[in-house]
Amino acid sequence: MATSTYVLRLVKDVFSPHAVSKSLPDAFRILYCNSGDLAFEGGAALRPDEALYMRTGYALRAGTEGGELWRWEVGESAADPDLDLGEGIRSELVVGNPVPNVEKLEDWLIRCDSVLFPTGGTAVPHTHIGPGIRCMRNGKLTLSTDTKSQDYYPGDAWFEPGGEAVWANACTEECTTFIRVLLLPKDLKGKSSIRYLNEADRQKPKSQRYKSYVDELLSLK
Structure with a gap:
């Protein structure tokens, strides 16, 4: 390997x-x-x-x-x-x-944003183009894949390799927020990294809200 x-x-x-x-x-x-x-x-x-x-x-x-x-x-x-x-x-x-998948850093960018779910918010099945690490800040999130389902609480963190389908349900008691950092191909600068398993979901209203902090190209110079 x-x-x-x-x-x-x-x-x-x-x-x-x-x-x-x-x-x-x-x-x-x-x-x-x-x-x-x-x-x-x-x-x-x-x-x-x-x-x-x-x-x-x-x-x-x-x-x-x-x-x-x-x-x-x-x-x-x-x-x-x-x-x-x-x-x-x-x-x-x-x-x-x-x-x-990251072989030449100059071909990639690093992105940091937050994802906020209202009480009871959901995320439909989707993937992301690049890998990333998320960390919970508020609330509770139940994250599911084809093989498992796991609850995350403030301070908990997890890695997603990209390409694996995930979907999520937020708790009903309070808003839920996590911070994530993704490594993405550089041609995605300023563009969404999400891909929906069901293309019809792209046009449907989404409950979650995003806040962008960083979207920078990686450079060795």
Whole structure:
């Protein structure tokens, strides 16, 4: 079996109040602030429900509230994730999966968005063109495939390889939101990655709403 050159990971960094991280090396990253008070060394803030794409290294400082950072990284499969950011910071590798179809990074883009379901919202059977990692922020989502069905709650994360049919049901008690990062062919910049199993579903009203944070081409330069 051929080995994959690249892996997509999600790491969670929990900052104690006033903790300062070590400077991380350059990498392909999406940084998302789930909660708290975080700022880059130099002053620029990263507020809750904000995300950005960073190619260069960085250090972060927490304010009086501390904070929780979700960082998605595209890296060499042989490299270990950085989990020691310094005193007062607890880091955890949540999900890490090979992305075997990604051979040349310059042929791909990285996208970060959120998907919000109203109470009782549903997603009809569909696929996505590229792989990605999702992480729940609010509510509860029951995600189904041809072989299994699983419930996800705030903080839970999962990998979807792309090409596998999935459908979903949100809870009826509150709105449900998850954050996702996808790797997609570069010609999908600004375009939807979803494909419906039943083409008639494309024209039907959808209950979910989307918020775009990042849609950037990957480049080695």
